[in-house]
Amino acid sequence: MSPAKTSRINITYISFLASAVVIVVLTFLSFQLFNKQKSATDLVTHTFLVKLKIEEVVSILKEAESGQRGYLLTDDTAFLQPYKNAEDKFNRGISELHTLVSDNAEQVENIDEFKRLGDSRFTFLKGGLDLTGNKTKDGLIPILTNGRKTMIDIRNHMQLIADNEDKYLNERVKNKLQADKWTSVYILVFSMISFAVLLFSFFRLRNENIKRTEAEINTEILEKKITERTAEIAAINKQLTDQNYLLENKNEELNSFTFIASHDLKEPLRKIEMFTSRIKQTEAEHFSPKSKEYFAGILNASSRMQNLIEAVLSYAQTNTSTHHFKQTDLNETLRHATETLNESIINCGAVINASNLPKLYAVPEQVEQLFTNLISNALKYSKPDTPPVITIKAEKTYDKPHEGHTNNALWKIIFTDNGIGFDDKYKDKIFEIFQRLHGKTEYEGTGVGLAICKKIVENHNGSISAISIQGKGSSFFIILPENYHSK
Amino acid sequence: MLEQPKILIIDDDKDDQSFLSDVIAELYPAFKCNLASNGQEALEYIAADPPPPDLIFLDLNMPVLNGFEFLRDYKNIYDLKKSKVIIYSTSSNPRDKEVTKNLGAADYITKMADYDKLKTRLKQVVHEYCQ
Numbered sequence: 001m002s003p004a005k006t007s008r009i010n011i012t013y014i015s016f017l018a019s020a021v022v023i024v025v026l027t028f029l030s031f032q033l034f035n036k037q038k039s040a041t042d043l044v045t046h047t048f049l050v051k052l053k054i055e056e057v058v059s060i061l062k063e064a065e066s067g068q069r070g071y072l073l074t075d076d077t078a079f080l081q082p083y084k085n086a087e088d089k090f091n092r093g094i095s096e097l098h099t100l101v102s103d104n105a106e107q108v109e110n111i112d113e114f115k116r117l118g119d120s121r122f123t124f125l126k127g128g129l130d131l132t133g134n135k136t137k138d139g140l141i142p143i144l145t146n147g148r149k150t151m152i153d154i155r156n157h158m159q160l161i162a163d164n165e166d167k168y169l170n171e172r173v174k175n176k177l178q179a180d181k182w183t184s185v186y187i188l189v190f191s192m193i194s195f196a197v198l199l200f201s202f203f204r205l206r207n208e209n210i211k212r213t214e215a216e217i218n219t220e221i222l223e224k225k226i227t228e229r230t231a232e233i234a235a236i237n238k239q240l241t242d243q244n245y246l247l248e249n250k251n252e253e254l255n256s257f258t259f260i261a262s263h264d265l266k267e268p269l270r271k272i273e274m275f276t277s278r279i280k281q282t283e284a285e286h287f288s289p290k291s292k293e294y295f296a297g298i299l300n301a302s303s304r305m306q307n308l309i310e311a312v313l314s315y316a317q318t319n320t321s322t323h324h325f326k327q328t329d330l331n332e333t334l335r336h337a338t339e340t341l342n343e344s345i346i347n348c349g350a351v352i353n354a355s356n357l358p359k360l361y362a363v364p365e366q367v368e369q370l371f372t373n374l375i376s377n378a379l380k381y382s383k384p385d386t387p388p389v390i391t392i393k394a395e396k397t398y399d400k401p402h403e404g405h406t407n408n409a410l411w412k413i414i415f416t417d418n419g420i421g422f423d424d425k426y427k428d429k430i431f432e433i434f435q436r437l438h439g440k441t442e443y444e445g446t447g448v449g450l451a452i453c454k455k456i457v458e459n460h461n462g463s464i465s466a467i468s469i470q471g472k473g474s475s476f477f478i479i480l481p482e483n484y485h486s487k
Numbered sequence: 488m489l490e491q492p493k494i495l496i497i498d499d500d501k502d503d504q505s506f507l508s509d510v511i512a513e514l515y516p517a518f519k520c521n522l523a524s525n526g527q528e529a530l531e532y533i534a535a536d537p538p539p540p541d542l543i544f545l546d547l548n549m550p551v552l553n554g555f556e557f558l559r560d561y562k563n564i565y566d567l568k569k570s571k572v573i574i575y576s577t578s579s580n581p582r583d584k585e586v587t588k589n590l591g592a593a594d595y596i597t598k599m600a601d602y603d604k605l606k607t608r609l610k611q612v613v614h615e616y617c618q
Contacts, residue, residue, distance in 0.1 A: 267577060271502050273600035278509075281602060306600065 015201045022194040026187060033183045040173055047169040050100050050107075051162045054114070057093035058158050060086050061121055065151065068125050072140065080129075087122055094118065104168065110161045117157055121150045258316035265309050273302050311448035315433065318366065318455045325484070328364045330357035330413070334392065337371035344379050349387040357394045358411050361483050366456045373449040374476055378417035380445060381438075381474075391416045397479075409482040410462075416475040421468040430466065460484055492617045493538070494520045497529045497557065498546035498575065503598060507544055507575065510602070510609050525549045526557030533561075539570040542616055545592070547576040547583060558590040567591040571616045 064086035070079030094115045101107035124147035128140060276299055287295060334354055338345060345352070352375070360367070375390060382388035395412045422430065422437050429435050433451035453476075457464040461484045468474035494511060498504045508520050521540070523529035526549060533539050543561075547554035558572060571593040576583065579597045587595065594612055599605050 263577075270577070270598060270600040274502075274506055274602060274605075277600070277602040 011204065015197060015204065018197045019194065019201070022190050022197060026190050026194065029183055029187050029190065033187070036183070043169055043172050046100065047165040050097065050165045053093060053097050053100060054158045054161055057090055057097065057114075057118070058154060060089045060093060061118060061151070061154060064090075064122070064125055065147065068128055072128065083125065083129075090118055090122070104164075107161060107164055107168075110157065110164060114154070114157050114161065117150060117154045121147060121154060124150060255316055258312060263313065266306070266313075269302055269305055269309065273299075273306065276302065308446050308448075311446035311452075314369075315448050315452050315455065318369075318452050318459070325361055325363055327359055328362045328367060329359050330367065330394070333357075333364060333368045334371055336368050337375060340368075340372050341375055341379065344376070348379055348382060350379055350382070350390060351387065352390045352392065354392040355394065357392070357413070358396070358482070360411060360480055362460055362480065363456075366459060370453050370456045370478070373453050374415045377449055378415065378419055378474075381419045381422075382417070383420055386418060389418045396482075411480050411482060413478045413480065414475055415478075416473060418473040421470045421472055421474050423470055424468060427466050427468065431464065492518055492541040492613075494518050494542050494544070495523060495529060495533070495540040496520065496544045496575075497523045497526060497549070497554070498544070499524045499549045500546065503546070503575070506602070506605065507609075510606050514606065514610065515613065526552030526554065526560070529557060530560060533565070539565045541570065542613075543570065543572045544575040544596075545572050547574060547578060547587070555586065555590065558587060558592060562591045567593070573612055573616070 063082040067079050067082040067086075071077065071083075094111065097111050097114075098108065101111060124143055128143045128147065276295070280295065280299075284292070284295075331354075334357060338352060344350075378390045379388055391414075393414045393416075395414070397410045397412050398408055426437055430437065431450050431454040434447040435451075436445065436447040438445075454464055457478055457480065460480050462478060462480040464476065464478050466474055466476045492515075496504050496507050498507075504522050504524075508522065511518055511520050521532065523532050528551070529543075530552070545554045545557060549557075552560070554574065554576065561567075561570075561572070572591065574584075574587045574592050574595040575598065576595075577598045584595050593616055596608055596612065599608070
């Protein structure tokens with residue numbers, strides 16, 4: 001993975017983690033804020049409850065008082081109804097108030113004081129009713145006066161408790177609000193951070209997207225270029241294949257042209273020879289000496305032409321397409337070649353020394369012709385006074401692997417003679433068709449033999465070369481692969 | 488040997504016709520020698536003048552009906568044991584020799600450049616097939 005890609009992925013992870021942390025913190029803070037606000041609300045509710053309860057308790061006392069007054073004025077016991085349950089209600093109310101303010105020692109004391117005042121009020125109320133048997137204005141007045149005084153004390157105390165509650169409420173709410181202010185700041189800060197991370201991620205993703213799109217476009221361009229180049233190569237390949245096909249066709253055409261041309265040339269020549277042989281048979285006795293000389297010239301020329309045409313035909317037929325490669329024992333091939341040349345060999349008293357030759361994958365007829373041509377050449381260009389000695393050797397050698405060789409074992413076959421040799425500067429020219437180094441009358445020949453040798457060796461993916469010392473002899477080197485398979 | 492063998496030379500080349508008929512006339516003056524310039528003409532002649540020839544010299548490359556086609560048609564009508572066909576062609580292709588042999592040709596003479604050699608070869612053929 002490239003470093004750029006790694007850093008991109010790291011940044012993505014970091015952005016994600018930051019977002020997650022910010023969200024968790026925000027959630028926590030919001031929860032805390034909600035809790036605080038809820039407890040503040042609870043406090044307010046608590047204060048109102050306390051105040052409400054005190055007022056309720058005070059109103060119990062008031063109801064008891066007004067019931068007592070009604071009874072005192074009318075002697076109707078129905079007015080005493082609120083008074084009868086008042087003390088119980090009062091005690092229950094005080095007990096509830098105790099529970100409500102249990103967390104506040106000062107208020108507990110205040111409630112106790114409130115209860116004491118309430119109890120004393122009830123004592124005055126009872127006192128007032130006990131006097132009912134002997135109701136005197138004088139007896140009632142101090143009781144009512146003291147009761148009113150106590151009631152005023154109760155109201156004042158109630159106010160004190162309510163004020164105390166309000167004071168606590170204010171303090172607590174103030175504290176809460178102080179804490180809430182910081183929470184809000186935190187929430188704001190984290191929200192900003194969250195927004196920043198969001199923005200950062202957005203721009204990063206946008207850039208990434210742009211980069212990716214650019215990369216995609218680049219890839220597309222590259223792919224397009226590759227496709228174009230592939231098409232170009234395919235077109236060139238096709239052109240090459242076509243050209244190769246054309247070339248092969250032309251080659252074949254040329255071969256068949258050479259074959260047909262030489263074949264058709266043979267026909268009129270055969271007739272010339274036939275007619276001249278007829279004339280020679282029937283009319284020779286009427287010829288003047290000059291005519292006989294000319295006639296011999298015609299026969300000689302047509303015979304030479306016949307040989308040339310045969311040679312060209314043979315050259316044209318030297319291609320692999322009509323021949324089959326097979327395992328060929330070169331000793332056998334050499335034996336066939338010497339049999340073909342037996343008459344000439346005996347006539348010139350030639351000696352052929354051949355060492356053991358290898359087996360090759362080759363076209364037997366062609367290798368036989370190669371050997372025949374080389375030996376025939378050695379016999380033809382021998383020194384007039386020296387019997388030809390031809391030495392044939394084979395050496396195994398190896399080549400670097402290259403196309404066309406499945407096995408790069410090669411055989412070097414060397415034909416050495418003691419003939420007239422040739423100037424070394426002609427060592428390449430001798431393999432060209434119709435090239436002759438000697439006059440026709442001096443050494444007969446068509447100038448095709450070595451060209452055929454070269455073509456045969458090339459058909460086998462081999463090579464042929466020669467070295468020579470004039471007046472001493474020549475050596476021909478043939479290199480053939482051990483295992484060449486033509487296509 | 489047959490007293491007066493009936494010979495037919497089928498060849499579109501007048502020169503080759505005359506080389507062969509000259510040799511026959513020189514060697515065997517009693518032989519009845521006829522000429523045709525393609526397979527079609529030969530079939531018409533043979534049908535018009537029975538019995539069929541004892542020996543037919545047949546060129547291969549001819550217009551209208553070539554030597555191969557003539558041989559294919561001829562062997563369906565006539566008995567090749569009684570009426571022998573000798574190929575007389577410029578082709579020295581071994582494949583042509585094989586194909587014509589399979590079609591029933593008795594022998595194969597490659598057209599040659601020397602009159603004496605032709606004479607020798609013809610003597611051989613007559614000796615072998617005109618018994």
